[in-house]
Amino acid sequence: MKKTFLLSILFSTYISYGTAQELENHSIPEEKTRVIVITDGEADDRASMVRFLLSTNEFDVEGIINSSSQFHWEGGKGWNAFHPVEWIKEYIELYGKVYHNLLLHDKRYPSPEYLLSKWKVGNIKGNGEYEERTEGAQFIAKTLLTEDHDPRPVWIQAWGGCNTLASALKIIQEDYPEKMEQVADKMRLFLIWEQDKAYQEYIRPNWEHYQIPTIISDQFDCMAYIWNKVLPATVQSFFQKEWMTQHILQGHGALCEAYPNKKGAFNAEGDTPSFLHNLSTGLRNMENPGYGGWGGRYVKVRNNVWMDPKPSSEYNYPTGQYGFDNSWSKMMEHYTDSAQVAMRTRYFQPLWRWLDKVQLDFAARAEWCVKDYASANHHPIINLNLQSLDLNAQPGETIKLDASQSKDPDGDLLKVHWWMYPEAGSYKGNFHFESEHPKTAFKVPQDAHTGETIHIICEVSDNGEPALTRYKRIIITVNH
Numbered sequence: 184m185k186k187t188f189l190l191s192i193l194f195s196t197y198i199s200y201g202t203a204q205e206l207e208n209h210s211i212p213e214e215k216t217r218v219i220v221i222t223d224g225e226a227d228d229r230a231s232m233v234r235f236l237l238s239t240n241e242f243d244v245e246g247i248i249n250s251s252s253q254f255h256w257e258g259g260k261g262w263n264a265f266h267p268v269e270w271i272k273e274y275i276e277l278y279g280k281v282y283h284n285l286l287l288h289d290k291r292y293p294s295p296e297y298l299l300s301k302w303k304v305g306n307i308k309g310n311g312e313y314e315e316r317t318e319g320a321q322f323i324a325k326t327l328l329t330e331d332h333d334p335r336p337v338w339i340q341a342w343g344g345c346n347t348l349a350s351a352l353k354i355i356q357e358d359y360p361e362k363m364e365q366v367a368d369k370m371r372l373f374l375i376w377e378q379d380k381a382y383q384e385y386i387r388p389n390w391e392h393y394q395i396p397t398i399i400s401d402q403f404d405c406m407a408y409i410w411n412k413v414l415p416a417t418v419q420s421f422f423q424k425e426w427m428t429q430h431i432l433q434g435h436g437a438l439c440e441a442y443p444n445k446k447g448a449f450n451a452e453g454d455t456p457s458f459l460h461n462l463s464t465g466l467r468n469m470e471n472p473g474y475g476g477w478g479g480r481y482v483k484v485r486n487n488v489w490m491d492p493k494p495s496s497e498y499n500y501p502t503g504q505y506g507f508d509n510s511w512s513k514m515m516e517h518y519t520d521s522a523q524v525a526m527r528t529r530y531f532q533p534l535w536r537w538l539d540k541v542q543l544d545f546a547a548r549a550e551w552c553v554k555d556y557a558s559a560n561h562h563p564i565i566n567l568n569l570q571s572l573d574l575n576a577q578p579g580e581t582i583k584l585d586a587s588q589s590k591d592p593d594g595d596l597l598k599v600h601w602w603m604y605p606e607a608g609s610y611k612g613n614f615h616f617e618s619e620h621p622k623t624a625f626k627v628p629q630d631a632h633t634g635e636t637i638h639i640i641c642e643v644s645d646n647g648e649p650a651l652t653r654y655k656r657i658i659i660t661v662n663h
Contacts, residue, residue, distance in 0.1 A: 215291070216461040216469070217243045217335050219323060221305065223252040223343025223378070224266035227407060227451035229274070230443045231342065234455055236278045236298075237438070237548040240289040241462050244298060245326050245337055247271055248319040250305045252343035252378035253506070257307045268304050275299050280437040281552035288551040288559060305347030311379035313349035320350035327351070327366045328359060338371045338461050338469075342454035344379030348372075349386050356389060367393030371469075373457040373478070374399045376506040383504045394487040398472050399505050400456060401491045402479045404512035405531040406538070407453030412516060413527060418535050421542035422449035430649065431545065436552035456534060459541060465565060465654040466640070467572070474638070474656065475607050477541055480533035492606075494530040533606070543649040550649075560647030561592045565655045567641065574659045578629045582659070586641050587621040595645035601625075602640050610635040610661065631661040 220235065222228045249268040251257065257265045279295035286292055305319025306312050313320075327337065339348060355366055372395060377383065382399075391397070405413050410422055420426060424447040431439050432447060444450050460468060460478025468476025472489040481489035484500045493500075494511055501509050515527040550559045568585035576582060586599045601623055603616040614628040616639070625639060641655040 214335065214463070215241060215243045216463065217245050217333070217337045218458065218461055219246040219248065219326065219337060219339045220244075220458070221246075221248045221250045221319075221339065221341050221343060221345075221347055222271075222454070223250055223255045224268070224270055225252075225255055225343070226443045227453045228342050229266070229270060230450060231452045231454040231458075232271070232274050233438055233442045234452065234545055234548075235458055236274065237285075237545070237552070238458065238462065239293050239298070240285070240291045242458070243335075244293060244301050246319075246322055247298065247302045248305045248323065248347055249303075249307055250319065250341075250343045250347040251307045251310060251312070253310050253380075254378065255343070256310050256312075258309075265307060268307065271302050272299065274438070274441065275302065277438040277441050284436070284553060285551050287556050288561065306350050311344060311346050311381050311384070313346040313353060313381045313385060315350065316354060317347065317350060319347050320354060323348065323351035324354040327369055328355065328362060336371045337369055338373060340454070340457035340461075341372070341374045341378070342457065343375075345374065345377060345381040345386060346379050349381035349384075352386060352390055363390070364393060367395050370395050372397040373460055375403050375454050375457055376401065376510065377504045378506060380504065391486050391488065396472070397486075397488045398460070398478075398481050399488065399490050400479060400481070401505065401510050401512050402531055402534045403453050403456040404510065404516075405535055406451070406455055408451040409512070409516050410449060410451065413512075413531055414535055414538070415528060418538050421539055424448040426542070430542075431549050434553065435549040439549050439552060459537075465656065467656045467658075473607065475533050475604065477537045478534070480606065491530070492533065494526050540644075540652045543651060546649040547651055560595070560645065560649060560651055562651045562653050563589060563591045563595070563597055563643050563645045565589045565641060565643045565653055567655055567657075569657065572655060572657050574657060575662050576627045576659050577663060578627050578631045578661060580627045582625045582627070583622075584618075584625060584639070584641070584657075585622045586643060586655075589621075589643050591645050591647075593645070593647055595647045597621075598644050598646065600642040600644070602642065604638040604640050604656075607638040608636040608658075610637045625659075627659065627661060633661055633663050635661045637661070 255263055255265045259265055275295050275298045282295055303319040303322040305317045306315055356363060427449050428447045431442060456478040464477055466476040468474045472481040482492050484490045490500055518524050518527050547560050566588040589597055591597055599621045601618040610631050612628050612630045616625055637659040639657040644650050644652040
């Protein structure tokens with residue numbers, strides 16, 4: 184009797200559908216995102232590169248470019264010293280040592296030879312220098328100018344300064360001015376701060392009016408060097424020595440063994456949010472930076488430029504360069520007053536709310552480096568009863584939600600969690616929705632007004648080791 188009772192509890196929470204054989208032709212995820220990485224090679228860039236390379240099955244990598252920043256440039260002294268550009272080649276070679284094992288888990292992983300062909304050296308000789316037409320700048324320009332009839336945008340991630348990107352865009356402006364609008368329409372930018380003067384001095388006055396979707400992030404800093412000061416304790420455990428050593432640093436192949444760390448603990452990956460934003464998790468955040476996803480959530484501040492939500496009404500967005508010197512994160516880093524600490528925690532929440540799942544995803548990819556398919560875990564596949572994820576509904580209308588046909592490639596049990604993401608929608612009424620049942624119903628609140636939006640997240644996690652999660656976002660637009 185007791186055993187029957189326990190099983191009934193288990194299966195009221197988890198569902199189980201599918202085996203690896205059944206899903207062999209069913210597990211193709213969403214289309215890959217086109218990306219260009221521009222990096223100044225700091226220690227946290229090198230840590231981010233390990234995770235990035237393990238995530239390249241999700242991307243079409245168009246370029247990996249050395250650049251400088253206000254912090255590191257060729258000829259810089261002491262802390263400003265520039266890490267030799269060959270580190271990218273070395274990391275790709277380490278990736279090559281685990282590449283064939285990664286293929287066991289996803290045939291879409293690019294070859295080391297392909298990645299090496301995309302590695303170029305950009306503007307590295309000074310802080311913010313963008314006049315020289317370096318190989319890296321010309322490579323970016325050529326990529327953006329190529330008329331390949333591919334409708335997918337190119338996401339350019341500035342892990343360091345914007346100077347090599349500025350040089351590339353200056354080449355286009357000077358040599359192909361008639362193509363500037365076409366190129367701008369192709370670009371999406373994710374900047375980890377403005378780490379030199381190039382954005383304000385050249386890109387903003389010459390390109391921003393083309394309405395290029397541009398994220399300039401400060402909330403990334405909770406994954407950088409201050410993580411152990413600002414992350415909630417429940418999240419910090421995924422970054423501490425015991426977890427990192429067990430799941431990443433030891434016994435996971437050559438690439439993970441090279442991961443820069445702090446005596447076995449997480450050191451920093453300040454640049455990682457830029458490509459977490461580009462992962463196809465199902466959160467649809469690439470449609471709109473205000474939706475929120477693994478790379479954070481942002482608000483539009485001018486043109487099509489998006490920055491972090493204000494910590495409080497007393498804060499004002501910068502009129503010029505947004506970076507280390509006027510960072511809200513740095514302003515709040517040393518807060519000790521309980522009210523200020525709570526405000527800082529809320530400020531970083533758009534990013535840290537996902538970080539346990541982000542770290543488990545990293546752990547699974549680390550295992551793909553050394554385990555065969557049957558011994559590792561893989562992401563669940565969500566199947567909903569809806570023909571569209573964009574719905575129209577009236578106040579008081581009931582919407583039936585059903586994720587019971589979701590599947591897992593490893594045959595694991597699946598747990599479904601439905602929840603309303605109030606910050607992402609425009610409806611701001613006092614209404615809460617949450618359910619742990621695969622089949623549930625959502626009743627549109629009676630006080631919702633025409634045109635307001637409500638975001639419902641379907642979160643599906645398996646019970647594998649490490650547990651993996653994927654999402655579907657349903658956006659309800661209210662009408663009368």
